[in-house]
Amino acid sequence: MIEVTNLYKEFILSKQQQKELNTTDKKSIAVNSISFKCEPGKVFSLLGPNGAGKTTTLRMLSTIFQPTSGSIKIDGIDAVQHPQEARKKIGFLTGSTGLYARLTPNELIDYFAALYSVSSSDLKERKDKLFTLLDMHDFQNKRIGKLSTGMKQKVSICRTMIHDPQVIVFDEPTSGLDVITAENIITLIRDCKQEGKTVIFSSHIMSEVDLLCDDIAIIHKGNLLYNASLEEFKNQMTTENLTTEFIKIVKESSNN
Amino acid sequence: MIFTIFKKELKDTLRDRRTFMTMIVIPVLIFPVILNLFVGVSESYSKESATKKVKIGIVSEGENSISKELKEIPKIIGDKEIISYKDTLSLIQDIRKDSLQIGLFVNGNFNLHLQEKTAAPISVYFNATEMGMQDRIGKLAGGILPYIFIAFGFIGCMYPAIDLFTGEKERGTIETLLTTPVKRWQILFGKMGVVVLSGLLAATCALVGLFLSIEVFKLVEDQALLAIIHSILSPSFIIALFALLFPLTIFFAGIMIPIAIYAKTFKEAQSIITPLNIVMVLPAMIGFFPGIKLDIVTACIPVVNVVLSTKELIAGTLETKFLILSFFIMIVLAISAIFFSYKRFDKETNVIQ
Incomplete structure (x- = not known):
């Protein structure tokens, strides 16, 4: 379960950034008091155009960023007050995630398991299960730098799941991947849902959202524009498909 | 946790060819090459003198x-x-x-x-x-040889510092590391440990190169120079050198790490740290000049104090009170550098692209 209440984040702008953004404001609001809830066994999708504040929100959920104000609860743990405890519950995967190219998948998984304090018996069992599931046995001892994009993505998935997290945060997980490789992520999200885990993912690919999501939230310029179930969203649509409806909502918000 | 990070970073660093070259191969080769050149020049000088x-x-x-x-x-x-x-x-x-x-x-x-x-x-x-040409060469070698260890202490730190901080940011791996239940200072210490060890390892490899030059390759026959090298290879000198090099490399690492954290790309970090090499290491050449001794003022100047301490240790003129003062100054600077690095690493906008 993820509970977000009045989450707010601002960044201090340097003079260089003020120049780049063509503004005299000394602060930039990335996320403006948003609240939502992600339930276990459901997939929650955070939608929004580039620069909407999706990544900042997910970085706050996974405790990389500290919110300026507001609260985040991960499985009942206050993630702002006790980030270390909250991190044990979270698995984090982004489309741009890099891996240590000079390590082998085996070494990388062992390293992350150690960082999450996974016991050696749990590690052996989970590694065996995930390596078989993702068909990783053949390349487990090759340097990651020499692996294909698809293989690397499998290693990333395994790294995300090795501590058996209850909450999974995906930040545009399929961006830049071909359909076959992206399929691994789609399968993973489905499996997590079936296992009763809480899944939140950001995307702007509406076909993925339609395929996987139970609940959606649309954010734009840091503000929450819409938050309901996908079914409700479809019922109130005034355009012919999800993509055009999404564009319509964002445009209306920009005009207001 | 610090040790887990340290172990992984060390393995990763040793597998990087560029770091391996600057940390091990070049330092081992530097003394055999320098001494070979020195012997060549010295021999031609002797021949010229003989025919004159x-x-x-x-x-x-x-x-x-x-x-x-x-x-x-x-x-x-x-x-x-x-x-x-x-x-x-x-x-x-x-x-x-x-x-x-x-x-x-x-x-x-x-x-x-x-x-x-x-x-x-x-x-x-x-x-x-x-x-007294020979005598002056001897005195100069007494200043130059310890200086080379310091230079390698710096160079040895350089690539690991950039690779473990800027590189991690550039490759997009830092984000996942920060989502693990490890405290930021533990991550910083694990990484910093590898940077410091790399600097010390480069200096040690230079020392090994010096040992190989005289014991295996027998490059030096000149008695005055041999006496200096033997005093460098003595246990008391090695202990004093590393006692001073340890805080010095922490100081170097503590200066490079905030830059590496701030820089967005490997190239940017390299373009800032390389000139820093000149700013940090070249002033230490002041220690080569005759007449400049380790006193209350020079003992307070970082890097210069290490060069002068080692130089006077070879000459046998080192005063313990100034050695302790130099060591104290370097420890204070090392602690300040660690604190400064921590402040930079704790700032989220510095760590994430």
């Missing part, structure tokens, strides 16, 4: 056999030309013009002293800047 005719000017009262005695000195020390002068004034002028190497003024009857086997009063004139 030594002109000796003599001013003496009346007839005496000093010229004959001088001519009888074996030819092995070189050809000689004995020139008689009427007064010491013209003799000194010729020495200044470099047309004469040695001038002798024999006061009294040389033959009488020779017969009585008593000491003859003879004044010797020479150009002091031409003499």
Whole structure:
């Protein structure tokens, strides 16, 4: 379960950034008091155009960023007050995630398991299960730098799941991947849902959202524009498909 | 957790070819190459000296056999030309013009002293800047050799610092590391440990190179230089060197890490740290100059104090109170550098692209 209440984040702008953004404001609001809830066994999708504040929100959920104000609860743990405890519950995967190219998948998984304090018996069992599931046995001892994009993505998935997290945060997980490789992520999200885990993912690919999501939230310029179930969203649509409806909502918000 | 991070980062670093070259291969090779060049130059200098005719000017009262005695000195020390002068004034002028190497003024009857086997009063004139070349090379080596360890301490830190901080940011791996339940200071310490170890390892490899040069490749035959190298390879020198190098490398790492955290790309970090090399390491060359000693002022100047301490340790003139002061200054700077690095690493906008 993820509970977000009045989450707010601002960044201090340097003079260089003020120049780049063509503004005299000394602060930039990335996320403006948003609240939502992600339930276990459901997939929650955070939608929004580039620069909407999706990544900042997910970085706050996974405790990389500290919110300026507001609260985040991960499985009942206050993630702002006790980030270390909250991190044990979270698995984090982004489309741009890099891996240590000079390590082998085996070494990388062992390293992350150690960082999450996974016991050696749990590690052996989970590694065996995930390596078989993702068909990783053949390349487990090759340097990651020499692996294909698809293989690397499998290693990333395994790294995300090795501590058996209850909450999974995906930040545009399929961006830049071909359909076959992206399929691994789609399968993973489905499996997590079936296992009763809480899944939140950001995307702007509406076909993925339609395929996987139970609940959606649309954010734009840091503000929450819409938050309901996908079914409700479809019922109130005034355009012919999800993509055009999404564009319509964002445009209306920009005009207001 | 610090050790888990340290172990992984060390493995990762040792597998990086570029870091491996600057940390191990180049430091091991530097002394054999330098000493080989030094021996080559030294030999050609000796050969040139051997073929050079030594002109000796003599001013003496009346007839005496000093010229004959001088001519009888074996030819092995070189050809000689004995020139008689009427007064010491013209003799000194010729020495200044470099047309004469040695001038002798024999006061009294040389033959009488020779017969009585008593000491003859003879004044010797020479150009002091031409003499004692070997001695001056020895003194210079005493300053340069420890300086090389310091330079490698810096260079050894450079690539790991950039790779473990900027590189991790550039490759997008830092984000996942920060989502693990490890405290940021633990991540910083684990990584910093590898940066410091790399600096120390590079300096150690340079020391190994020096050992190989004289014990395995037998590159040095010059006794004065050999004496200096032996004093560098003595346990007391090695202990003192590493006691000073340890806080110094932490200081280097503590300066490089905030830059590496701030930089967005490997190239940007490299373009800031490389000139820093000149700013940090070149002023230490002040330690080469004769007359500059370790005192209350120089002991407070980082890097310079380490060069002067090691230089005076070789010369046997080191005062313990200044060594302790140098060590204390370096420890204070190292702690400040760690604190500064922590502040930068804790700032989220610095760590994430």
